[in-house]
Amino acid sequence: xxxxxxxxxxxxxxxxxxxxxxDARPATFLQDFRITWxxxxxxxxxxxxxxxxxxxxxxxxxxxxxxxxxxxxxxxMIKLIPGDSAGxxxxxxxxxxxxxxxxxxxxxxxxNRTGQPYSVxxxxxxxxxxxREQRVNLWFDPAADxxxxxxxxxxxxxxxxxxxxxxxxxxxxxAKGVPFPKFQPMxxxxxxxxxDDWATRGGLEKINWSKAPFYAYYKDFDIxxxxxxxxxxxxxxxxxxxxxSRFQQLDPVAASRYQWVRANHMxxxxxxxxxRYPNTPPECVA
Numbered sequence: 001x002x003x004x005x006x007x008x009x010x011x012x013x014x015x016x017x018x019x020x021x022x023d024a025r026p027a028t029f030l031q032d033f034r035i036t037w038x039x040x041x042x043x044x045x046x047x048x049x050x051x052x053x054x055x056x057x058x059x060x061x062x063x064x065x066x067x068x069x070x071x072x073x074x075x076x077m078i079k080l081i082p083g084d085s086a087g088x089x090x091x092x093x094x095x096x097x098x099x100x101x102x103x104x105x106x107x108x109x110x111x112n113r114t115g116q117p118y119s120v121x122x123x124x125x126x127x128x129x130x131x132r133e134q135r136v137n138l139w140f141d142p143a144a145d146x147x148x149x150x151x152x153x154x155x156x157x158x159x160x161x162x163x164x165x166x167x168x169x170x171x172x173x174x175a176k177g178v179p180f181p182k183f184q185p186m187x188x189x190x191x192x193x194x195x196d197d198w199a200t201r202g203g204l205e206k207i208n209w210s211k212a213p214f215y216a217y218y219k220d221f222d223i224x225x226x227x228x229x230x231x232x233x234x235x236x237x238x239x240x241x242x243x244x245s246r247f248q249q250l251d252p253v254a255a256s257r258y259q260w261v262r263a264n265h266m267x268x269x270x271x272x273x274x275x276r277y278p279n280t281p282p283e284c285v286a
Contacts, residue, residue, distance in 0.1 A: 029063075032221055037062035037191065049219055053192040055081075055088060056213040060193035065223065068096075068185035070235040072225020072242055075150035076190075078109075079217040080118060082143035085111030087196025087207035090216045092149055094186035101128040103181035105151050105158055109142070110135075110199045118142050119267065122160050122168040127179035131276070132283075135268040136167050136261060146219065154240075155182060156248040166250060166258040167265075176282040185228035192216050 028048035035042050041054040041061035053061050080090055088111035096103040104125035112118050117137040124132045140147070152159045158181070160168035172180040192214070196206045224242070226234035237243070250258055270276065271284030 029218075029221065032065055032067070032223055033063050033188075034066055035061070036064045036189075041192075045217075046219075051218050053090070053190070053216045053218070054213050055192045055194065057209055060191060062189065062191035062193075064190075065188035067227045068187045069094075069223065069225030070185040070228050071153050071155070071182075071240065072223070073150060073152040074188050074225070075148055075220070075222045076218050077146040077148050077220040078142070079144075079146045080109050080142040081111060081214045081216055084114045084208050084211045085118075085143075085214060086113045086200040086205040087111055087194060088214055089191075089193055089195040089199050091189070091191045091193075093189050094151060094153070095189055096181075096184040096186045098184060101184070102130075103127070103184045103186060104130065105153065105160075105181070105186070107149055107151070107160065112200060113205055120162070120167070121268075124158065124170045124181075126181045129179060131270065132170070132281075133268065133270050134168055134266065136265045137267055138162070139265055146217070148220070152242060152247065153181070154242045154247055156243075159250070165261060166254050167261050169250065169258065171283065173283045176285075178281075178283045185226075188223065190218065 029044055029051050030048055038059040038061040041056070041059050042063060043052040043054070044050075045052060051063075055061070074094065076092060078090070078092065081088055090109040090111075091107065093104060093106040093108075095105075102125050104123070106121070106123040106125075108121040108123070110119045110121060118141070119135050119137050121133055121135045123130055123134075148161075148163050150161045150164075152161070156172050158168075158170040159166050170180075172182075174180050194207055197203045226237075226240070228235075234240070241247070271281060
């Protein structure tokens, strides 16, 4: 939500250069989002500051941001389905909602059998080209408490983070002929749905409907970015904090954490899948 504090000339200058952004703050659900699928399966709690998503035999559910954004950061705190969640997918993603040349940045949380690790799959679509999946086994129980999941997107890179620890970095490799999402604004979406044909062990583990209904919880909705429609100069403004030099690559601490995740918790990387890609994709070559 954009806040205009006065109409003085100095403030107007600031508005043109910086504040025509969505302010960083924990928002209530209805401030920034709308229900897109099965409103009977989304409940607002704590005055709209928390929502509960429900999956049962009748339906899953979903919601989306009211606006689209071109660059910035979006984050949410999520508590995933506890216990036997095999065959379910809880998704948090950005999508351009364009049919032919879709851009999309995905978090997909893949349900598990009780006692097995929860996997999160990330994927990047740029100019209609996807199939860039990576999977990481989370190093904590994401159903026991809330954790923060964020996507930071600028002209240089896309960074997927869990509790401020990077788990995926997709660099701008246009110089190598690799498309990068930078022209189309994207909305923020989330869904809870049945995907037992692929989600858990490649579809071998099916949903145990005797455990339904399944619940996932969201809170602390935080979007900072250039809204579209909005001022044309916002997305190209180098003064936006996410375009600063410290966000053009990982700093040493973040890089160390990222390497720790890759070394200890990554279970699939399209870059090393020779069956799918006999020739290593160019963005995977240092």
